Amino acid sequence: MTKDEETILIERIGTMKKVRKAVIPVAGLGTRFLPATKSMPKEMLPVVDKPVVQYAVDEALEAGIEHIVFVTGRNKAVIEDYFDLHPELVGTLEQAGKVEQIKSLESLLPAPGATSFTRQQAPHGLGHAVWCARDIVGDEPFALLLPDMVSFGKRGCLAEIMDLYEQTSGNVIAVEQCDPNETNKYGIVGKGPEVGTGFEVTAMVEKPAPAKAPSNYYINGRYILQPEIFQLLGTQKRGAGGEIQLTDAMVRLAASQAFFARPFQGRMFDCGSKEGFIQANVAFALKRADIRGSVLDAIREMVAEQDHVVAA
Numbered sequence: 001m002t003k004d005e006e007t008i009l010i011e012r013i014g015t016m017k018k019v020r021k022a023v024i025p026v027a028g029l030g031t032r033f034l035p036a037t038k039s040m041p042k043e044m045l046p047v048v049d050k051p052v053v054q055y056a057v058d059e060a061l062e063a064g065i066e067h068i069v070f071v072t073g074r075n076k077a078v079i080e081d082y083f084d085l086h087p088e089l090v091g092t093l094e095q096a097g098k099v100e101q102i103k104s105l106e107s108l109l110p111a112p113g114a115t116s117f118t119r120q121q122a123p124h125g126l127g128h129a130v131w132c133a134r135d136i137v138g139d140e141p142f143a144l145l146l147p148d149m150v151s152f153g154k155r156g157c158l159a160e161i162m163d164l165y166e167q168t169s170g171n172v173i174a175v176e177q178c179d180p181n182e183t184n185k186y187g188i189v190g191k192g193p194e195v196g197t198g199f200e201v202t203a204m205v206e207k208p209a210p211a212k213a214p215s216n217y218y219i220n221g222r223y224i225l226q227p228e229i230f231q232l233l234g235t236q237k238r239g240a241g242g243e244i245q246l247t248d249a250m251v252r253l254a255a256s257q258a259f260f261a262r263p264f265q266g267r268m269f270d271c272g273s274k275e276g277f278i279q280a281n282v283a284f285a286l287k288r289a290d291i292r293g294s295v296l297d298a299i300r301e302m303v304a305e306q307d308h309v310v311a312a
């Protein structure tokens, strides 16, 4: 970076509004995970020993977020209880002398008063869920994390796009490349000139057929958005799947504001799908010193057995 570029960057950071709040939508019904999600929110399914939603909260706090807004729905009250102290449990652990376990549980909690819960009263889509957070977020840029997508890498995905936001301001989304035949599963962006660690976004389309996709860069569930998105979401017509789509409102916002994308250096596991959820469990288990060896041995054995069955 030259001296001039550095001065421009420092000036921009000086005037740029800090991203303090993150929205985490947790209202989805989780029909892809029935029967497990019949009486339990999908966000509480564990990856190793932490619920999926805890990974999103950890990632937000790692990126410097100070307040988390959960957009919940019916049958999700257990998520609010999860992010609270549990005096009876602490008492029992204290009596058993399990001090380390108490410390570890407390370390997972956001600070008192640093969470808000609001409800999406009906399942009208992601755009509608985000719009439900408008009053709590107010007139400032915010981060959005879709908790089904669990970030796996040296640094969290949100911390990475926060870096690009500091270089560019505006709106920033994280992307990854998907199989070009699977563009109809995601929001897809068009790739423009490179900027800092990312690139300018030239188009955004929600779940396009491969022939209509502007690239194979898909939106992987992490966003930094300017508050003007809320007005647009308030008037957004239904799009793909008959739902109010966030991507459609972002397209309208892009008419007056810049959008940038940063390819994620790690990888996301889609824990809303069975395959992604199982892969996440294996990947995180292999990072854990206490269980890595036995999990690896078991996987090797199972693979060898499978090879044997296929060969027979």
Ligand code: G1P
Residues within 6 Å of the ligand: 126, 146, 149, 185, 186, 187, 188, 206, 218, 219, 220, 221, 245, 246, 247
């Ligand atoms: C949502 C977004 C989509 C994004 C995806 C990532 O879709 O609308 O743009 O690519 O999350 O998981 P959904 O998975 O809710 O259908």
